[in-house]
Amino acid sequence: MFGMKAKKILIVSCVFPPEPVVSGILSYDIAIELALKNNVTVISPLPTRPFGVDYSHHTNQNQPPFTHEILTSFTSPKSNLIARIKESFSFGRESSKFLYANKNNIEIIYANTWPIFAQFLLVKTAKKLKIPIILNVQDIYPESLITKLPKMIGSVVRFLTLPIDRFVLNNVQKVIAISQNMKDYLVSKRHLNHSDIKVIRNWQNDELFTNHCQQNVNRSDKFTFMYLGSINPSAGVDLLIKSFASANINNSKLIIAGDGSDKIKCIKLSENYLCDIEFIEVNVKDVPKIQAKADVLLLSLKKGVGKTASPSKLLAYMFSKKTIIASVDIDSDSARIINESKAGWVVEPGDIDMLASVMSETSLIAKSELELKGESGFNYAKKNLSKKKNLDQMVDLILNIH
DSSP: OTTOOOOEEEEEESSOTTSOOHHHHHHHHHHHHHTTTSEEEEEEOOOOOSTTOOOTTOOOSSOOSSEEEEOOOOOOOSOOHHHHHHHHHHHHHHHHHHHHHTGGGOSEEEEEOOTTHHHHHHHHHHHHHTOOEEEEESSOTTHHHHTTSOHHHHHHHHHHHHHHHHHHHTTSSEEEESSHHHHHHHHHHSOOOGGGEEEOOOOOOHHHHHTOOGGGSOOOSSEEEEEESOOSGGGOHHHHHHHHHHHOOTTEEEEEEOOOTTHHHHHHHHTTOOSEEEEEOOOGGGHHHHHTTOSEEEEEOOTTGGGTOOOTHHHHHHHTTOEEEEESOTTSHHHHHHHHHTOEEEEOTTOHHHHHHHHHHHHTSOHHHHHHHHHHHHHHHHHHSOHHHHHHHHHHHHHTOO
16 A cells, blocks of 8 residues: 555445444444545444344444444344335435435445345446446345245246346446355356456454453353354254254253344244253354353354355354354355364254254364364464455455556
């Protein structure tokens, strides 16, 4: 960046701190880094995630070195298809208005915004105003949506929205994919050139984990499995509960940490079993301390989801130096990372018996061996998945787009 003229950069982010959402934290990190030598403006909706959190009395204690504009768009923190469509359209419309009103003060746009309509309206406007735009794709739509819908409805949704997604991806200067699998899929299914897509992984603030003193954490006497993350339909937390109950491991417990649309359903499911299953709330700053209480961390994704998604919780797991058991597609990016790093075990999604068997076997492994696997995953993450490496790539890409 040395000697480079300061640029006027707009960051469009559908979530943003104080929301403890990975996408929002990424946008914040990017804004902070770019603002060191550039004029940065961030636009986002009112904070509403996760559902049920009240931000009305939140105040920013530290004045950020960038401008933050909160747009008055409709928000839908609760998972409801029609409301989420309205939310996407509304934020896209307000983002478009902002572009028109401030077009002379925007040279580059970095966008991590709601699919499909918010992306479409933003990209359409940027194209008309001839402002280069970089689009960060966190999930591939409509595919991610279709997996949650009845087959016939899913076919209609695909027919109606796929052309919109193709327009979006073919009218930005660069697409950011969060995994190699996602890039390969977009090249194959959206007919993009390899050069149009840059793989930059989501990151975690590894310093939060490496600076955390695990010796001060109160650990349970029971062998503890833990899932920490969003409890939503694609996460397959119900599978973890059923597998843990089926394993019936003596002196063991399962902690499920987080919130999401399936939480109540999972709590009710757990009440059918006599085993020790505990649900806890999570504050993002407490993630390292909470994960330090686990012997093994669990990751699950419904069949097919992992082929285009790369859950950020995997990085947090690896930075916690914990052994990982993952129930994900064998050919997924997550499976490849776990296998390459020798951080744990991968089983096919949906196989309760196999997952229960691996849980049982893992509980019998010497603590020293589990620690070696955790250390191996940590070393891999530091080398390949660190915040510094990926944030540097992101900033360099944004500053050199034209």
